[in-house]
Amino acid sequence: MNGMSNGFDDFYAIIPAGGTGTRLWPLSRESKPKFLFDLLGQGRTLIQTTFDRLAAICGIDHVCVSTGERHVAAVREQLPELSAEHIFAEPSPRDSTAAIALATAVLMRRHGDDIIVGSFAADHVIRGKLAFIEAVRQAVQTARVGYVTTIGIAASRPSTAFGYIHEGGSLAAQIPDAPDATLVERFVEKPNAVTAQAYLSTGEYRWNAGMFVMRASVLMDHLHKEKPRLARAIDAIADAIVDDDRAYEAAVETARAQGENPRESVHREDFRAHRDAAMAKHWPSIEKIAFDYAVAEPLSVEGGVAMIPGDFGWDDIGDFNSVAALLPSVDERNNKVLGSLDDVSTLDSAGDVIVAGGGRTIALLGVNDMVVVDTADALLVAPRARSQEVKAMVKHLAESGADELL
Amino acid sequence: MNGMSNGFDDFYAIIPAGGTGTRLWPLSRESKPKFLFDLLGQGRTLIQTTFDRLAAICGIDHVCVSTGERHVAAVREQLPELSAEHIFAEPSPRDSTAAIALATAVLMRRHGDDIIVGSFAADHVIRGKLAFIEAVRQAVQTARVGYVTTIGIAASRPSTAFGYIHEGGSLAAQIPDAPDATLVERFVEKPNAVTAQAYLSTGEYRWNAGMFVMRASVLMDHLHKEKPRLARAIDAIADAIVDDDRAYEAAVETARAQGENPRESVHREDFRAHRDAAMAKHWPSIEKIAFDYAVAEPLSVEGGVAMIPGDFGWDDIGDFNSVAALLPSVDERNNKVLGSLDDVSTLDSAGDVIVAGGGRTIALLGVNDMVVVDTADALLVAPRARSQEVKAMVKHLAESGADELL
Numbered sequence: 009m010n011g012m013s014n015g016f017d018d019f020y021a022i023i024p025a026g027g028t029g030t031r032l033w034p035l036s037r038e039s040k041p042k043f044l045f046d047l048l049g050q051g052r053t054l055i056q057t058t059f060d061r062l063a064a065i066c067g068i069d070h071v072c073v074s075t076g077e078r079h080v081a082a083v084r085e086q087l088p089e090l091s092a093e094h095i096f097a098e099p100s101p102r103d104s105t106a107a108i109a110l111a112t113a114v115l116m117r118r119h120g121d122d123i124i125v126g127s128f129a130a131d132h133v134i135r136g137k138l139a140f141i142e143a144v145r146q147a148v149q150t151a152r153v154g155y156v157t158t159i160g161i162a163a164s165r166p167s168t169a170f171g172y173i174h175e176g177g178s179l180a181a182q183i184p185d186a187p188d189a190t191l192v193e194r195f196v197e198k199p200n201a202v203t204a205q206a207y208l209s210t211g212e213y214r215w216n217a218g219m220f221v222m223r224a225s226v227l228m229d230h231l232h233k234e235k236p237r238l239a240r241a242i243d244a245i246a247d248a249i250v251d252d253d254r255a256y257e258a259a260v261e262t263a264r265a266q267g268e269n270p271r272e273s274v275h276r277e278d279f280r281a282h283r284d285a286a287m288a289k290h291w292p293s294i295e296k297i298a299f300d301y302a303v304a305e306p307l308s309v310e311g312g313v314a315m316i317p318g319d320f321g322w323d324d325i326g327d328f329n330s331v332a333a334l335l336p337s338v339d340e341r342n343n344k345v346l347g348s349l350d351d352v353s354t355l356d357s358a359g360d361v362i363v364a365g366g367g368r369t370i371a372l373l374g375v376n377d378m379v380v381v382d383t384a385d386a387l388l389v390a391p392r393a394r395s396q397e398v399k400a401m402v403k404h405l406a407e408s409g410a411d412e413l414l
Numbered sequence: 415m416n417g418m419s420n421g422f423d424d425f426y427a428i429i430p431a432g433g434t435g436t437r438l439w440p441l442s443r444e445s446k447p448k449f450l451f452d453l454l455g456q457g458r459t460l461i462q463t464t465f466d467r468l469a470a471i472c473g474i475d476h477v478c479v480s481t482g483e484r485h486v487a488a489v490r491e492q493l494p495e496l497s498a499e500h501i502f503a504e505p506s507p508r509d510s511t512a513a514i515a516l517a518t519a520v521l522m523r524r525h526g527d528d529i530i531v532g533s534f535a536a537d538h539v540i541r542g543k544l545a546f547i548e549a550v551r552q553a554v555q556t557a558r559v560g561y562v563t564t565i566g567i568a569a570s571r572p573s574t575a576f577g578y579i580h581e582g583g584s585l586a587a588q589i590p591d592a593p594d595a596t597l598v599e600r601f602v603e604k605p606n607a608v609t610a611q612a613y614l615s616t617g618e619y620r621w622n623a624g625m626f627v628m629r630a631s632v633l634m635d636h637l638h639k640e641k642p643r644l645a646r647a648i649d650a651i652a653d654a655i656v657d658d659d660r661a662y663e664a665a666v667e668t669a670r671a672q673g674e675n676p677r678e679s680v681h682r683e684d685f686r687a688h689r690d691a692a693m694a695k696h697w698p699s700i701e702k703i704a705f706d707y708a709v710a711e712p713l714s715v716e717g718g719v720a721m722i723p724g725d726f727g728w729d730d731i732g733d734f735n736s737v738a739a740l741l742p743s744v745d746e747r748n749n750k751v752l753g754s755l756d757d758v759s760t761l762d763s764a765g766d767v768i769v770a771g772g773g774r775t776i777a778l779l780g781v782n783d784m785v786v787v788d789t790a791d792a793l794l795v796a797p798r799a800r801s802q803e804v805k806a807m808v809k810h811l812a813e814s815g816a817d818e819l820l
Binding site: 034071139355366368369370371372373374375378380382383384385386387388389390391394397398400401404405408413 | 491759761772774775776777778779780781784786788789790791792793794795797798800803804806807810811814816819
């Protein structure tokens with residue numbers, strides 16, 4: 009570290025906030041995805057805790073959010089500290105490569121080509137805050153050397169819900185400031201149970217939580233080489249956004265010159281003409297491709313991806329079973345409740361996950377290991393063991409035309 | 415039969431409409447008991463079908479209802495054909511002996527001491543209407559001879575939810591118009607499963623559905639002998655009610671004499687001063703005792719009770735399992751729905767009983783043989799096999815102070 013720097017001065021965090029969280033239906037919906045919920049009952053939503061965690065590392069001004077246009081209002085309401093220029097609104101979902109690339113391209117134009125960017129999902133839960141900071145610190149150091157650096161989560165069970173990272177040789181000699189860095193041998197898709205167990209027994213596999221830290225220029229150079237159409241579209245939109253930046257700054261100057269208070273008379277969100285035009289022109293044709301496929305996997309084959317082990321408690325709360333694992337029991341029978349305990353009455357029932365979100369009393373008699381999710385307009389009942397299949401239930405509802413419930 | 419008589423001219427039907435139906439919570443409540451519900455989804459509530467069934471036998475003017483004061487408005491709304499003088503409102507529950515005796519005592523005063531009365535619960539389901547009429551016909555003939563006559567239901571399974579009637583010798587020789595009449599050997603309480611099975615294998619036991627037909631005078635004489643305090647209190651209230659009758663009739667005469675239309679200016683329900691005073695004085699101290707204990711069992715020991723076999727389909731819909739047995743399946747997986755089918759979506763779920771009464775979508779994934787009852791303010795989930803224990807759930811809620819849900 010040099011001077012007053014904490015080692016993160018050139019680091020910017022991007023929070024792609026997308027994905028409905030279909031397996032958490034009927035709590036999470038297309039119109040209100042899971043990152044907007046306080047799934048741990050701790051008073052802060054998932055995107056709020058994600059923002060808090062990253063702002064603690066690099067400061068509020070170094071955190072931005074990419075999300076769908078329909079969620080911008082909710083994000084701004086939940087994150088009043090986030091200024092307008094740090095929200096990138098997507099007219100339609102174009103998957104994570106476009107989301108991360110657009111934020112990266114704009115940040116480069118604003119802060120220079122040498123910055124480091126990191127992408128962290130809006131809906132993950134991390135408990136070991138200091139261990140997380142240390143992992144990100146080593147990831148930033150490793151990224152400086154040129155690696156796209158992921159944080160590999162300690163696999164605590166043979167999960168079939170996550171992709172895995174196969175660890176390669178140590179990079180400690182090459183990067184003294186990141187003693188835990190290794191190469192990534194390869195990324196592997198969600199395995200079946202037998203394969204997952206085999207991975208675990210080698211001790212060489214970690215979960216891929218989709219966290220990536222890299223030099224902005226490394227990412228954009230790779231995209232220009234491998235996905236040139238996507239990269240050019242992103243550049244055009246980023247250029248338009250900084251054109252809006254300049255128009256805004258000019259308006260601020262003018263207001264000041266006229267003796268006005270620009271905070272009152274000039275609003276950042278009103279300067280979006282260039283961006284809107286560029287979005288309309290380029291966004292719809294952008295390839296929908298996940299960051300893993302477009303960047304991490306191909307670069308790992310070339311030895312361009314590194315990994316820092318993340319041994320903090322982590323979960324992506326994919327389904328109600330995950331929610332249950334993170335909630336404290338409300339009684340000695342291992343029942344878990346999200347919402348008001350006053351709304352729940354259990355008799356001879358154990359191991360249930362109850363979401364009391366409908367304002368009514370939920371009475372369970374002799375119900376074991378079930379998920380009961382009550383909301384104002386929809387109720388779900390399912391065994392905990394079938395939590396992953398809630399996605400199929402939502403598909404079933406979609407097929408029967410219940411669009412208003414999705 | 416003589417002249418235009420159908421054999422029921424001197425017969426009056428009493429419908430005691432009491433009992434919350436606790437095992438049908440949260441559908442049925444203290445404030446809206448099960449007899450007010452259309453549990454079969456056929457467009458008529460239980461008390462409506464009971465009324466229809468009895469009115470078809472003895473005419474609308476020969477049917478009366480005894481119910482709690484808080485349910486009078488709902489009963490009148492559901493049975494607009496029922497005139498005000500045919501509703502006996504109870505200030506507080508005093509069990510079936512008082513309910514039947516009061517209606518009987520008033521009917522005797524209005525229609526003479528020789529009438530036959532029959533009591534039929536408001537919340538039973540009977541499918542074989544002609545077989546029911548024939549059973550009641552024979553019961554009336556048997557009652558004329560002086561027997562308190564019950565209708566014994568063919569026991570189709572070794573139920574532990576009903577009391578049983580042990581059949582005695584035939585009375586056919588004594589009562590030619592009631593060829594199926596037998597004496598009742600004795601009444602037995604709800605048995606355990608082994609005993610119930612033993613009863614069934616003898617072929618001599620039938621279910622006690624609490625239907626009793628008897629000469630009004632036989633009932634009142636018995637009560638005056640065995641329960642004199644209760645009988646005197648009932649007589650005093652019945653006297654007061656006929657005093658109100660006379661005050662009403664006098665007012666009608668006066669209105670007519672003054673050229674008014676008494677249907678517009680005189681209302682039966684306004685004439686209740688005598689009744690109210692007598693109720694206030696006598697009702698609270700009346701012994702709470704079931705008709706079976708006060709009348710049927712002691713008289714059966716003296717050989718005073720007869721039985722007509724009832725081989726019509728019958729159920730008392732005590733719990734959600736009973737509801738399920740009477741509802742058609744909505745799919746090939748034996749799911750049963752009470753309420754709007756549009757509100758129910760099942761996936762890989764079988765044998766469920768779903769009550770859609772909350773106006774929201776109920777989604778069941780991998781849920782088998784469960785009861786799910788959704789209402790505006792309370793939701794119940796329980797295995798079908800534990801339907802009888804819903805009563806315990808309600809007790810649990812009562813103990814936790816959720817009085818507004820009972």
